[in-house]
Amino acid sequence: MYSYSTQLIDRYATEDVEICGRTLHRGDKVTAVTGSGNHDAAAFPDPERFDITRPDTATRGLSFGSGIHYCLGAPLAEQVSPVAFQVLLDELPGLALAGTPQWYTDPFLRAVSNLPVAFG
DSSP states (O other): OOOOEEOOEEEEOSSOEEETTEEEOTTOEEEEOGGGTTOOTTTSSSTTSOOTTSOHHHHOOGGGOOGGGOOTTHHHHHHHHHHHHHHHHHHSTTOEEOSOOEEOOOTTEEOEEEOOEEOO
8 A cells, every 4th residue: 555645736727817926827737836835934933844743724734635626535544544653653662764765756746665664
């Protein structure tokens, strides 16, 4: 099983619109870089630091989309993930990184291809 975080989402402008001084015309392709969503220094102090204590509204991932494009599986993932991680930590005491993670190189998806761990 693979768990991917979408990094880019392509959409098309449905009408002419000006954004930051640039005009997008109806039908123009727009690529949102969702992978950088929580890295805005104007919105988050020390945005590159992993901070598990950030309020839920600040950490909600953009990869699930929104509106009519919201992922149907997101509520299940949000319910199951904490339980799965707790079981993993309970069943594998001393779980620790045992090497350098390897990442897939696909620019649209962010995922670990190899994660060496040790436990016990």
